Amino acid sequence: MATAEVRKELFGHAEQTNYLTHSRGFWSWALTLDHKRIGIMYLIGVCAALIIAGVFALWLRTHLFFANGAMAGEQWGILQVNNARYNQLFTLHGAIMVFSFIIPSVPAALGNFVLPMMLGAKDVAFPRLNLASFYLWIIGTGLLCAALASTGLDTGWTFYTPYSIRTTTSVLFATFGAFVLGFSSIFTGINFLVTVNTMRPKGMGWFDMPLFLWALYSTAIIQILATPVLGITLLMLIAERLMGIGIFDPKLGGDPVLFQHFFWFYSHPAVYIMILPAMGVISELISVYSHKKIFGYTFIAFSSVAIALLGFIVWGHHMFTSGQSQVMSLIFSAITFSVAIPSAVKVFNWLATLYKGSILLLTPMCYALSFIFLFGIGGLTGLFLGALSTDIHLHDTYFVVAHFHYVMVGGTLTALLGGLFHWWPKMFGRMYNDFLGRIGCFLVFMGFNLTFFPQFIMGSRGMPRRYATYDPEFEVFHQWSTVGAFVLGIGIVLSFVVLVYAALYGRKVSGNPFGAASLEWQSSSPPSFHNFDHKPIMHDPYDFDALVYDETLDSFVLREFTDPKQVPERHPVSH
């Protein structure tokens, strides 16, 4: 019967053409304007950056296995680490992770794929800008790698003056790379902002959007308002190096602390560029796998906006020991505590969503739960650093290192992996091995805690960060940490293997295997080039009762579509 075939085509696995097979060849990808393909290219790119920067991390952690440097000996050949090499390793680890991986990871990779589909739209508002953003990412990351290939970079990812003015390493390459990456980020932000503002379909008000969109929207605000300040700062640093304009250089009457203000005016909001989209992903996962409407939708939505706005006025808490005035430190400390509230609200709401849910522990849910655990620790340890007197002791020790890794890796990387496992069947139309996926999640979780929990203790005992060699009393903690780093690395590699294998050889899946209610799941898997073969039916993105499982399709479909007669018309542009 024809209707049955149409049903299958609309809600099942896309047997005919989809966005992956729609056209072939290098240029069909390199010049594509399709947000899904751009999202996939971004995904490949940021994962490559993750691997490069991750290798640096393992390299330096291996060196830290012994107090006097485990890799200091001649026998390590080109892997040998001396103090100068160590400084380059942590700098490039940080710079590549922050600028090329974490900041674009969830928004540009997952967001690009999911955001237009969640709106039931065909593409983002500015597809060409979207592609341009990706090429800027390539150029920026290329420049960072060029710094690596020439004389390296040893300023720390923060580029603090006056060291960054005087060092002989490739500060120009690296800062220009970060400058270009900033534009890439701004382009993505503008695109998302305009898309959400103008392309919401009829019937979808602001409070009918999935929370992931609220998170991306808040992120876009920060990207657009804060990133230009980074751009200006980096340009001034370049001018300082090339022309000696004397803004930051104390030898010319400049003020090195001014650079710190400029830098953190961007880089603190950037922390929220990293964590807000992750929180958005988690809101989706918790709700879908609890099969229950998210608890306190409005509070979660507004907490994203609150975090985005408050995040602009707390930058001074990075500078309590910098010599800034004590009154300023006092004010920044007070505002910092106010950011804790909206973050806590989100965690409480996720918990309440679990309550009386119907919880299915698939791989994405395992990542979501481990996010709550890790972000809980990352957030709570922020209290030690927001309080002035304890921060004086803990500032620039391993306590800080552990804290921000709990937020950025335990938070953002965990959410990225969770989101990938959640949307992977949509992206490639194939299912992963859930058992191996959960093993990967477990390894990531255990390895992560083993790596970073001992660093809290080291830090409060007074181990300074950015040290290539250290006092022997810290050795045992460093050894735990190094072992943990390798477990974490194995977990991430295993997860990637599971995903890639699934994309190539996994079992074919239908349009909506997990019973999620947001619009992107109304397409076939993988989606067709035009995203939807029929006009998506607007309904509450968290109303899971509107869906029923259809055995003939092996998919969840809207209740009304279980009757073949009600199957919607094919989208006119589709075929």
Added chain:
Amino acid sequence: MTSRLFDLMLAQVVDLPEAEKHADGAHYFFPEQASEFAGRIDNLYMAIFWISTVFFAVIVGLMCYFVVKYRRQPGVRPLPSSSHNTTIEILWSVLPSIILVWIFYEGAAGFFAMRIIPEGAEEIQVEASQFAWTFTYPNGDTTDSLHLVQNRPVKLILRSRDFLHSFYVAAFRQKMDVVPGRYTTAYIVPTRVGKYRVACTEYCGDGHSIMRTYCQVHETAEARLKNTEWKKELHPPSINGQRIFKIYCAGCHNLNGTASTGPALNLIWGKNEDFTDGGSTLVDENYIRDSIYDPNKQIVKGYEPKMPTFKGKLTDKDIDHLIAFIKLKDGMATLTEATAADKPEGATPPASAPAPTTNPPAALPETKTGDADGK
């Protein structure tokens, strides 16, 4: 540079094993408490620790309980439940805020106790440079490790010769960045005799991780005098400052309280100066440094912008010496080699002080210290 690095590494190998290990009696989380405010900071740390632990246990406990209790079972339909409850949402936003206000208050109070430096603390100049520390005591003698006297309050005046550094003694829970182009200060009251680690905690280049030394807290000033390896200085800083004053400053600045082309220098220290642009500033180390290097930035009321910059003529060290001289206030006019030994710089010492003292605060017994060198 390389050979210097190597020397420093050797020095470190010799030095560090002597430094205190994580002492047996110390708390698991912290090094020993060796300063007056360390206890207060540790208490706040532990308070936050327990508050966080309770919150975390509740969150993760509930999470695990819900995951088990409400796991998806075939044929079991989930119970209906609300997706929104304003009362409870407002409650769990407001209640934690109250705890946060307390943490903020206690953190700020502890911070001001560490940052507001009382009059009369012994002043030690700290110069940081790649990758070493130099400590200059009031009589001009220097050491490359820090030597303090138990229970004697110390004001460290920090200055960098090149890049950013940060002065950190974990046992004192005190940390302050050392910023090129300005002075920063740190306050310590060491309460325990012992040897503690000093580390640089602001990244400063290749040898950042070997920019370590130690701080020895001596029981008495005599013990410090006897057991420290001093690098002797020929003259106390104020005498050097007086010489610089005579060469560069005396043409326009008097020491007798009368104005000349510029203000009389014996009156300015510790005073609030009003400027022609309406602002005013307390005269401290940073003000004097700025006025010498960039004199026309702000002009004191009643004077003309006539002073040239001395940037390039006077070094950071010269400025330190001038400041030591200016701090003598009325003692500036009568300073001689002999009185300099009597009146080491820093806060005004008691007039009747016997010859070699290092500015003991009034409450503490007067003791002989490192300036006996001058004899």
